[in-house]
Amino acid sequence: MLPNYFDEPVAARYDDSDDGQFDPEVVERTVDVLAELADGRPALELAIGTGRVGLPLSRRGVAVSGIELSEAMLARLRAKPGGADIPVAVGDMAEVRVPGEFGLVYLVFNTIGNLTTQDAQVRCFENAAAHLAPGGLFLVEVGVPSLQRLPVGERFVVFEHTDDHVGIDEYDVVTQWMASHHYLREGDERYQRSSGPFRYVWPSELDLMARIAGMVPLHRWADWDRSEFTAASTSHVSIWQKV
Template structure:
């Protein structure tokens, strides 16, 4: 995996006013993860700056992280409680950490940052290798919105706000490749961040879980556990490693 979250991105990552940084959204996310951890420890793949890990740890769940970006971990370390969370620097498709966990989770579309199908399968295999029998793997990711593209178009704006515009450009529909473009207005210039991703369908993720030996337990439209429907724009999916 390539690291697209260097010092410049890490320095302003927590300044976002997007919905994933809304305290109410974070609270609902943590509520669900506390329940799914079921009194055990949790491993966050792509822990980042600790948006979810820190409040989850504050709720009494022991959290360990895997993170590719040293710059993002440096930001985590600057926060209250950040030094207490063990983090292994490495690729979440292959990096192993000591111990086993009741819960492994991967949030905020990060499975898409794994840009090939083979590597996404390896991510599932790495997750289950860290799970206790009966443990759970949770993924939060958007549903590909190709049907919302006008005929002949290859891009869709997903956010337009003062000082920020974001759009996804679909570059290869066969290999399921796309790039997110993020434009932010600074004091003297507009800065662009590009992050490639592989969009993936819920049914494809279920097959990856099956390859890894897990079974689908829940799929919700959001962290509020709303039903997942054909109109859902994202999903929170929970797969379980069999107890036997």
């Protein structure tokens, strides 16, 4: 079973994040794209969490189902209006099957990196493909590894430094293991640390995983606005189609 790094302490403050992914305009743009890709067909969200994307997509009339490892995150989803109406299977998104056939499976906000081995990431692609109808689409949103910012021989990159939050990414360039370390201010003098491991993955590597799972590349954008993906892009939204 995949380790759960999104238990009660994380779930309790997850929706309070000031990260740009929670900006209503960003959510709206994300849901616009997903609703268009679903095209009236059911959609499955891997790692549906507290419903940041799944709930507004459901309100668009898309029949959304989910897979979620964390019971604590799922409890937040269930407590929200409409959250109890979304079928969610509890377990590892690389392993768990849910009933039905889907036109769209999607995995957003760097969550593919929560699978910390290449084998697990490949199984996730295979599981996504197993849920798709022929011609169905699998979408992944994930960052591009910031290795160009990493001096030779160093492991750490500071990605944010404010009075309230210090964020540091740690890289192992041999194994593709990384961790994000967060120091969040609590009160005047106290900081709370939280860390989570990831496996960073390159766009070309994801294309190979898709091929193994019987899917072919369809789109790769730099963001949800469908802008061009370039060498300077810090993230991408990639879509593959089941053949």
